[in-house]
Amino acid sequence: MAPDVSLWPLIGVAVIIAGFVLRFNPMIVVIGAAIVTAFAAGFGVVATLNAIGAGFLKTRNLTLAIILPLATIGLLERHGLRQHAQAWIQRFRNASAGQLLIVYLAAREFTAALGLTGLGGHVVMVRPLIAPMAEGAAEARHGPLPDRIRYKLRALAAATDNVGLFFGEDIFVAFGAIVLIATFLHEAGIAVEPLKVAFWGLPTAGFAFVVHAIRLWRLDATLAREMRDAPPVESPAQGRDGVSA
Amino acid sequence: MIFSLAHLYVLAGLVLACVAAMTAIDRTNPRRFGSAFFWGFYALLFLAGDLLPPAWIGGGVIAMAVVAGLHRVTPGQHAAPTVEEYVARARRLGNKLFLPALAIPLVAVVASLLANKGMVAGVPLLDAGNSTLAAVGMSSVVALALACWLTRETPAQGVREARRLVDAMSWALVLPQLLATLGLVFSDAGVGKSVAWLATHYIAMDIRFLAVAVYVLGMALFTVIMGNGFAAFPVMTGGVGLPVLVGVFHANPAAMAAIGMFSGYCGTLMTPMAANFNIVPAALLELPDKNGVIRAQWPTAMAVLVFNLFLLYFLLPAP
Numbered sequence: 001m002a003p004d005v006s007l008w009p010l011i012g013v014a015v016i017i018a019g020f021v022l023r024f025n026p027m028i029v030v031i032g033a034a035i036v037t038a039f040a041a042g043f044g045v046v047a048t049l050n051a052i053g054a055g056f057l058k059t060r061n062l063t064l065a066i067i068l069p070l071a072t073i074g075l076l077e078r079h080g081l082r083q084h085a086q087a088w089i090q091r092f093r094n095a096s097a098g099q100l101l102i103v104y105l106a107a108r109e110f111t112a113a114l115g116l117t118g119l120g121g122h123v124v125m126v127r128p129l130i131a132p133m134a135e136g137a138a139e140a141r142h143g144p145l146p147d148r149i150r151y152k153l154r155a156l157a158a159a160t161d162n163v164g165l166f167f168g169e170d171i172f173v174a175f176g177a178i179v180l181i182a183t184f185l186h187e188a189g190i191a192v193e194p195l196k197v198a199f200w201g202l203p204t205a206g207f208a209f210v211v212h213a214i215r216l217w218r219l220d221a222t223l224a225r226e227m228r229d230a231p232p233v234e235s236p237a238q239g240r241d242g243v244s245a
Numbered sequence: 246m247i248f249s250l251a252h253l254y255v256l257a258g259l260v261l262a263c264v265a266a267m268t269a270i271d272r273t274n275p276r277r278f279g280s281a282f283f284w285g286f287y288a289l290l291f292l293a294g295d296l297l298p299p300a301w302i303g304g305g306v307i308a309m310a311v312v313a314g315l316h317r318v319t320p321g322q323h324a325a326p327t328v329e330e331y332v333a334r335a336r337r338l339g340n341k342l343f344l345p346a347l348a349i350p351l352v353a354v355v356a357s358l359l360a361n362k363g364m365v366a367g368v369p370l371l372d373a374g375n376s377t378l379a380a381v382g383m384s385s386v387v388a389l390a391l392a393c394w395l396t397r398e399t400p401a402q403g404v405r406e407a408r409r410l411v412d413a414m415s416w417a418l419v420l421p422q423l424l425a426t427l428g429l430v431f432s433d434a435g436v437g438k439s440v441a442w443l444a445t446h447y448i449a450m451d452i453r454f455l456a457v458a459v460y461v462l463g464m465a466l467f468t469v470i471m472g473n474g475f476a477a478f479p480v481m482t483g484g485v486g487l488p489v490l491v492g493v494f495h496a497n498p499a500a501m502a503a504i505g506m507f508s509g510y511c512g513t514l515m516t517p518m519a520a521n522f523n524i525v526p527a528a529l530l531e532l533p534d535k536n537g538v539i540r541a542q543w544p545t546a547m548a549v550l551v552f553n554l555f556l557l558y559f560l561l562p563a564p
Contacts, residue, residue: 005442009434012427013470020517026524027416028314030423031307034430041434046300051433053302055426057294060254061378062421062521067257067407068385069349074406075392078326080335081342087335118353118381122526128346131530151532152541158526159514159542166510167549170503177475181502184479188487192499200503204553208507211548 012037069123077128085129086136097138097153098219104130104157105164105216109209112168120161131157141220142227149226156219160212167208171201248371253382258291264408271321279317283309284411287419310423313416320412323405338395345392352384353377410529417528417535421521424472431471440467441484453494457558460485464505465512465550472518474509481505494561504557507549514546515539 012033019029031052038048073081089095111119120126131154138153139145145153170177178201182194265285271277286305294302312318326334335342356371357380371379389403411418431437448459460481467477486505490496513519516539523538534540 005435005438007439007443009431009436010439010443012431012434012436013440016427016470016518025314025316026420026517026520027310027423030420030427031310034427035307037427037430037434037436043434049300049303049307051303051430052306052426053297053299053304055429056306056422057290057299057302058429059422059425060291060294061250062425063418064250064253064257064378065381066418066521066525067260067411068253068382069388070407070410071260071400071403072345072349072385072388072392074410075389075396075398075403076342076346078334078398078402078406079338079342079396080331080333081346083328083331084335084339084342087332088340116354118357118377119350121350122529124346124349126526127529129343151530151534151537154530155527155532155537155541158530158538159545161526162514162522162538162542163545166513167507170507170510177506180475180478181506184482185498185502188483190487190491190498192502196499197503200497200500201507203556204504204507204549207552208545208549211552212545215545 006041008040009037011040065121066123073123073128081128082132085132086139089133089136090140092137093140095137096141096220097134097223098216100133100137101130101156101160101216101219102213105160105209105212108161108164109168109205112165113171113205115169115172117165117169117172120165122158122161126157126161130161138223142223145227146230149223149230156216160216163208163212167205171198171205248379248383250378253378254291254294256382256386258288258293260404260407261285261288261291261411263404264288264411267405267408268321274319274321276317276319277321279312279315280319280321283312283318283416306423306426309416309419313419318416320415321408323409323412341395345388345395348388348391349381349384352387353380356380356383413531414525414528417520417524420524424518424520428471428473428476432476437467437476437480440470441480444481445484445489451493453561453564454558456485456489456494457561458554460490460501460505461508461550461554461557464508465515468509468512469516469518472513472516472520474506474513477509477512478502478506490557490561494564496557496561500560501557504553504560508553511546511550511553514542 015033015036016029019032020026034052035048038051043051089100108120111117134153134157135145135150138149172178178194178197181197182192185192261284265281265288268274268277268284269281274280286309289297290302290305357376371383389400392398393400393403444459444463448455463481463485464474464477467481468474471477482502482505486496486501487498490501491498513522517524517536524535527535527538532538
């Protein structure tokens with residue numbers, strides 16, 4: 001059966017997969033895939049450059065939200081924000097890393113579901129506050145942490161922000177995803193209330209919270225076991241910038 | 246308006262231009278000229294991108310990628326205080342340190358809620374079309390002023406600290422934008438149509454469970470490839486969801502679409518292509534493993550994906 005669409009542009013997908021599997025630099029892989037895809041679709045050299053240039057210009061807004069808060073966060077870090085976040089959580093004797101992250105997950109998912117997606121994020125919340133607090137709480141319970149566990153806690157803090165954001169924002173009626181779905185279905189001749197789409201998002205949003213919260217709840221027991229089995233840390237993993245390596 | 250997207254581009258461009266200039270004169274940076282070109286050209290795109298011909302920008306972007314790929318984007322050395330100094334400073338300001346940090350999200354949320362009402366001397370405060378971004382921009386300026394006042398530092402020191410963080414992230418800061426560009430090239434070139442054609446022509450769609458699996462897993466897989474659920478949704482829903490699940494098996498369109506989109510989000514949690522959610526935080530948190538965040542979240546994503554598969558299957562009306 002001959003395809004009525006061209007399959008050549010799929011070469012770009014193959015380039016991406018091969019590039020990531022072979023662990024080439026992602027910048028090279030992505031730009032290579034863009035060039036290969038454009039050529040495979042019959043773009044000329046100028047059209048390819050135009051497509052890349054116009055696309056890159058149009059997507060500047062993605063980086064904007066990362067760059068703008070950096071000066072503030074950097075200044076506060078210079079004055080010990082991360083160290084203070086670590087010390088602050090240790091005042092709560094019973095706080096654990098898992099409990100802290102469950103509270104953050106609930107807050108992030110709930111506020112995102114109300115459309116307040118700006119209350120959080122990796123630059124303004126995870127790096128300066130949530131990750132140091134998770135490390136501080138774990139340190140108060142288990143003593144100095146080896147780097148491997150530090151990195152694991154930080155990665156989980158970032159993952160918790162993502163899970164809360166993704167599964168919260170998609171049950172907010174005015175969010176882009178619901179609008180996109182309603183518009184798409186409307187154009188296909190199916191009238192659907194955005195509220196109905198948001199309603200059917202609820203079971204998955206609830207399940208995602210439960211699964212991730214269970215994983216975080218088990219984190220404390222896992223940490224206790226790993227810290228008991230691990231050899232004691234000779235030098236606490238406090239690096240150049242004070243919080244960690 | 247007072248805070249528009251164009252103003253914020255200039256602001257970000259100025260920060261990046263300072264980063265580039267400081268890098269160019271930083272003799273401690275082993276690759277200072279490559280790094281300065283990378284940040285300098287990027288700054289130019291924020292400051293004057295709309296004035297340049299797109300083909301030139303395309304050429305410059307390819308050059309940026311090559312410079313980064315050849316390891317020519319390196320950090321300078323940043324004089325960091327010692328641990329004791331940090332702790333002493335933290336003790337001086339105490340909980341006040343939290344104020345500017347929390348001001349960024351709080352001011353942004355309040356500003357975006359008031360976006361359409363806020364006027365100063367008859368001029369709207371925020372760009373209505375991009376109120377969320379404009380609000381983040383405004384709150385960053387407010388928080389920087391607050392932070393400078395609290396710490397008695399100058400905005401120039403703020404820019405130096407911004408450079409420290411930009412250096413820590415390196416080219417990963419630009420990767421989300423490059424991936425979004427690739428997504429646009431993919432859709433111009435019709436990659437989505439090719440994938441939908443393959444999926445619908447080689448899989449037996451008359452088996453209920455298989456049809457649901459193709460839609461749910463296809464959304465996830467296609468999002469893994471494109472890095473964005475929004476790109477996968479029209480392709481998979483137009484190619485499989487509407488004609489097969491709704492057309493043949495009478496699925497509820499709202500349930501199918503909502504569960505389908507969430508399946509795409511599971512894909513987002515598992516792919517390095519969604520760089521702003523997965524690769525940028527790994528760089529920002531200084532993890533040695535660029536895929537560390539993905540490793541931390543894939544078990545959640547897989548569990549939710551399996552849940553979605555069975556949820557949508559059991560929601561299909563009985564034959």
